[in-house]
Amino acid sequence: MKSKIIQVAGLALTIAYAALIVWIYAVEPRTFKEVATSAELAAGTYQVNQEKFNSALDLFRREQFRAARDEWQRADPARGDARTQFYIAYSFYREGWGRVYYDQQLLKQGLEAVNQAIALASASPLTVDDPNLRMHTAAELKAELEQGTERSWSDVNPLKVLRTRK
Amino acid sequence: MTATDRSRNRALVDFVVLPMFFLTVALLGGLRVGAENRAFIFVAPPLVTLLLAVLLVLLLVRGRLIRFHQWVGTELPPLTNVAHIWMLLTLFFASAQAFNSVLPEGGLLHWLFSFFFLWTLWNNQFSSFDPRRLLRSLAILFGTAFVLKHMLLASLYSTEGGWLRRVAGTLLQGVSLGTLDAPTFAPATGYISFFTLTLYVAGLILLAFAGKDETDSVVHQVVEEYRQLPASDRLAVRDAILDDQPAPKIEVKNDPRIPTK
Structure with a gap:
């Protein structure tokens, strides 16, 4: 009887261990800290560092976009928070936006971040209620970023300079 | 140690340890540590x-x-069969990761090493091995x-x-036109690999003892020693075994002097 208990316990324990190994190889964490963060993400207990998030928001409002992005990346190292990813994408948009010229590289990075935000908030459309922003949904931001990366005849329209940054 | 303790310890080794x-x-076999940033790199088994x-x-x-016949069979309970098959699966993946x-x-x-491993393992398929010699051979191979x-x-x-080491490395890369290029890892990778291989060989040693009855070991030892004998000696052993047949029964005929019941 005891032997049967050992068999069942052994099977359960080793199957759980095997699942953990498969998960580690799938996630490929680079440090022990990333292992912990990924585990939190998988368990649904992951939270961004609110202090760093607020400090990044402050930098963003002062138009220091690169510094803001750095801070947001530190606040959300696992890229697991939709709201933070939305703000990162927004900072790429604002930095890449120009009256006569769009920085394609930055807009592409912004598109990547907004796609990540949409993927993370797949259950419901992502909306950010920030009065300082002119676009509040990830869909709007994505459309704006996509427009910026596309080439068309409207690019040579001189009236383009009258457009405003959102 | 009682028979119950022995059975529990065996179950613990077979199904947990x-x-x-x-x-x-399997976890550590694909783990490398990057030389520059000391970050983990997980290499899936090729x-x-x-x-x-x-x-x-x-x-x-x-x-x-x-020993398949001892570990998996119709006469064993289903749970024991499942546990043994699971153990064999883990052994398979551990072997892949040890390589x-x-x-x-x-x-x-990579291809040179793979070829030599294939060559050695293929040749060994046609050699006669006992568990001890096989373990020794695998330990040396790894x-x-x-x-x-x-x-x-x-x-x-x-x-x-x-500088001498760097010159030798550069020469080797130059002579081989870059085909011998290999990524560099932190020294910790070597320590991890050493621990992994030690654990693998230790597992194989435990495996050699797992599910092995005392009587079984004696019988196998005798059989192994017999197999190592030259042909003439084997013949002598076989004759001796045949000579050791039980003596024929002596039929006692009814003797009129012995009274019957």
């Missing part, structure tokens, strides 16, 4: 390591280190590969070290 050992080998693992498991069966641990990650050296990859090659490709 051995799968844990082999799964740890396809060739699965082929090598199949050959190795076949060899373990031929060398009687894995992954000692194979260079890319380039010509030990040699470890020394070549983690000591010799790692030292040649290391960015640190003296």
Whole structure:
């Protein structure tokens, strides 16, 4: 009887261990800290560092976009928070936006971040209620970023300079 | 030690310790540590390591280190069969990852090492092995590969070290037109690989003792010793066994002097 208990316990324990190994190889964490963060993400207990998030928001409002992005990346190292990813994408948009010229590289990075935000908030459309922003949904931001990366005849329209940054 | 204790210890080794050992080998076999940033790099087992693992498991069966007839069979309870099959699965993946641990990650050296492993394992399929000799042979095989990859090659490709070492590494790369290029890892990778291989060999040693009855070991020892004898001696042993037949029964005929009941 005891032997049967050992068999069942052994099977359960080793199957759980095997699942953990498969998960580690799938996630490929680079440090022990990333292992912990990924585990939190998988368990649904992951939270961004609110202090760093607020400090990044402050930098963003002062138009220091690169510094803001750095801070947001530190606040959300696992890229697991939709709201933070939305703000990162927004900072790429604002930095890449120009009256006569769009920085394609930055807009592409912004598109990547907004796609990540949409993927993370797949259950419901992502909306950010920030009065300082002119676009509040990830869909709007994505459309704006996509427009910026596309080439068309409207690019040579001189009236383009009258457009405003959102 | 009572028979119950023995049975419990055996169950503990078979169903907990051995799968844990082999799964740890499966985890660490593909782990490398980056030279620059000391970050973990997980290398999934290349396809060739699965082929090598199949050959190795076949060899373990031929060398009687894995005893299918004792571990999986219709006369065993289903749970025991499932637990043993699971243990064999973990052994398979541990074998693949043990090869992954000692194979260079890319380039010509990867294929050279793979070829030598394949050649050795294929040749061994046709040799007669007993568990002890097989264990010794595998320990030497993995030990040699470890020394070549983690000591010799790692030292040649290391960015640190003296000028002579760097010149030798550069010459080797130049002569081979870059086909011998290999990524460099932190020294911790070698330590991880050493621990992995030690754990794997320790698992195989435990496996050799798992599910082995005392009577079984005596019988196998005698059979093994018999197999190592020259042909003439084997014949003599067989004759001796045949001579040792039970004496024929003596029929006692009814004797009129002995009164019957």
